[in-house]
Structure formats: C-alpha cells, structure tokens
Amino acid sequence: MTNVSDIRIAIVDDEPSIVTMLQMVLRREGFHQLYAASTCAEALDLAATVSPDIVLLDIMLPDGSGLELCSKLREYGNPHILFLSAKASDLDVLRGFAMGGDDYITKPFNPLEVAARIQARIRRLEHEAPAAGPGMRLEPGIYRFSRFTVNEAEGELIVDGQPVPCPAQEFQLLLHFCKFPGVVFSKTQLYDKVWGINGQGDDSTVMVHIRRIRERIEIDPGNPKQLLTVRGLGYKLVKETQER
Template identity: 70%
Template sequence: MYTHRIVIVDDEPSIVKMVQLVLQKEGFQHIHAAGSCAEALDTIARHEADIVLLDIMLPDGSGLELCPKIRALGNPHILFMTAKASDLDILTGFAMGGDDYITKPFNPLEIAARIKARLRRIEETGTSFPRELPPKAQASAPTIYRFGRFQLSVAAGELLVGGAAVPCPAQEFQLLLHFCKHPGIVFSKAQLYESVWGMDGLGDDNTVMVHIRRLRERIELDPSEPTHLITVRGLGYKLSKEQTGV
C-alpha cells in the first residue's frame, strides 16, 4: 500500500474514474479528484498532495496557467495529462513547472508505472516529498554536495546557490542529485531519462533538455555559458568535477 496523496485534475468523469480505479488496484489509497482550476487548488492544498495528475484543458482555465499556482502551494510531482502532443506544447508544460507528461489517449497502467518509478527514485536516492523526511535522513547527518557556487542538501531537500535558498522542483532536484553523485561522467539524454525518471521512453529528449536548461538557470552565473552543467557535443551532459566538499 502507498500512503502518498494523489489528486487527479480532469473535467472528464470517465477518465477520472478509470485512472482512480487503476491506481487503487495498484495500491494507492489516498486519491482525490477535481474538475476545475478553482477546485484543484482547494483540493491540492487541503489534502497536501504529493502527486498531481493535471489535465491541460480545464473548463475554467488552462492547466499550464494552474501549474505555477500549484507550485506556490508546495512541491508535488506534477504529471501533465494532455491531448496536445506537439513539441511546443510539451516544452511549454515543462517551462511552467511540470515534471513529466503523458499524452491522451493513454493506458492508466502507464500512469501507475510512472508514479511507481518516481517513488522508486525517491527511495533509492534517500530524498523525499517535502512533508515526508525519510527515517534514515532523520537519524543521520544530512549528505551535502558542494560544487562551485551551489550546494545540494539531500536530507533537507534544499538547493543553495551563492548561499541563498533557490526553489527547485522535485524532478529537477533528482536530476541535479544524479549529476552530483557522478561528477565528471557524461550521460546521454536516454541514460538520464532512464536513471532519473525511471522509464525508457521514445521522444523524451525534450524532457531532459528542458530540465537541464531550468537547472542551468538556477545554478549558473550565465546559463548560456555554463560552467557546472556542461554539454559534451554529440554525447550528452556532465557536471564539472570542480567540487568544494561533500
């Protein structure tokens, strides 16, 4: 059984019911639903959602516009459910704060698989959702990675840049943590997607590229001339080994 709180935001009752039934069969018990932007914000805040399945087209607005407002409430994992599958739509979703996406029509078992993959990554890395500090992290000193001007605290789930706390959505945090654990090693987009998102996927180069870009905007002095997250042309990305302590 999973104790994580899930909110499904979609105005089509048949889709909500189908996803809810599959998630319940897969062991998720705390599932709530909302059919509009206004209802979604209230439901997500009231139940302190860990995972939000967010439709883009809602009756009173856009899920894209709703995404930053959800981020203001906390740091849930946001998975867009969308019939819009163009590169521009997907990139816009990531730019607004989404962590992952799935296109309609979809198999609800894939949503369950993506959520479970996300939870496995949290367990493997020792990080957590904001309100759930794992016992191991509570019982031991936090692991801190320091590279140049940024510092990543695993137990606190915190990114410091130039000594100041910088908001970092969960999926970006996981991606940066992966790089911190393997400094100087080049990873292809496919390797990063499989390692951080937990699934093989076709057409997910955009997912990695957008998250890399957003991380650079947080940690680099000049995102267009990165010195930490470096592109290795034709191969992928690596984190510079210039490390100031662990």
C-alpha cells in the first residue's frame, strides 16, 4: 500500500493564500512532502531537484503560462499534472488537456476536492493488477497490438517500434483499454475505473483524452481503426492483435 507521506507534491501558484490553504489540507490528509513555487522558473528548478509525483499547476503565472510549463515539466519525469485555474470556459479546459494536463479544476475550488482527486488517483494505481484482463501480453504488464505496445511497468508506449511520449492520465486510460480489449466502456465507467471518480464527470475530459490517444496510436486519427467510438455506449479498443 502506498504511503502518502512518500508522495511528492508541487504546488505552483503565485497566490500565497491558495498555496497555504492547499498545504494545510494536504498535510491533514497525510501528505508531508509538499513543495511550492510561484513562477515558471521556480517550478522548473523544483522539478529538476525533487521530481514531483503530482503537480498542482496554476495557468496564469507571473513569468509565463502554466500551459507551456506543463510540457516542460514532462522533461523531468511523468508527473500527474492537475491544473488549478480561474479560466473556466469549455475551451480553456479543453486547451488544458490538449497541452498535456491530466486533470483540471476551476477556481474558486474546495481544497478537499483537490485532496480527494489525488487520493483517488493513488487508490486506482494501487488497485490495478498487472495481470488483470485478457489483453495480448508478451509477459506480465506488456500488451501488444497491431502497431503499438504498452509496457505497464516502464510506463512506456511504443508505436511502430519507436517510443512515443504519453502523459500519465492518457497512458493509464490506454492501459485500461489494453487490459480489456473488445470491451465497451461508457464515460461514467471510465471516470470510475481510470480517474477514480464515482459518477459522471465532464464529458469533454474523456473525449479529449481519447482524441489524444488516437493521435498517438492510429494511422489516421480522424478515421480510427483500433480505439473506436460505439455510438450511444462508449469506447472500445478492438481485439486485433499481431504476433511477432
């Protein structure tokens, strides 16, 4: 079982009151390795030094945009990035996911919700069994399909023989489909199984992640052949596999 005190969380926000509030709530939840940065430059220095597991990232920072910072943080590992932003339009949320964010919460927010989403992610990772599901596996935790391979243990996606960067939440979503090829999952089920959130979430979240996965694994993302939409039901990864 994961010890939450071992989880490294970076809070990147230039509002001291928000940082203090989050630190107080997260400490009460048992998180002790908490780090703070108020600018993009400080955040990059922090990432290089401590390699955080989770980043709570504001979008509007004094020296740049958190959206652009998101991709730079990936150079120091593959943290779970949760945007915290006053930008609340559907377009802003979609842009956040498109830039590589794993989650998005709009300000003002309840800090307990932030803590709950972090805890949900930790629980989901704990409960995933490498050997679960009927996916095509070369060895435990490795799933091969017609043009891509997913290595669960190494967090690696290989497409046409080449490693392809894949943000954490997209990787976990693709991994879930790999474990259960041919099974149709509704958006509600995906929120429960992959995001660890009970009930229906924002439709755009799943939609954006599905689109970005298709851009990585499909020859023609606009005409997908592997990760399919089943109208009125949800999504499925087709069973077509290839022995090598």
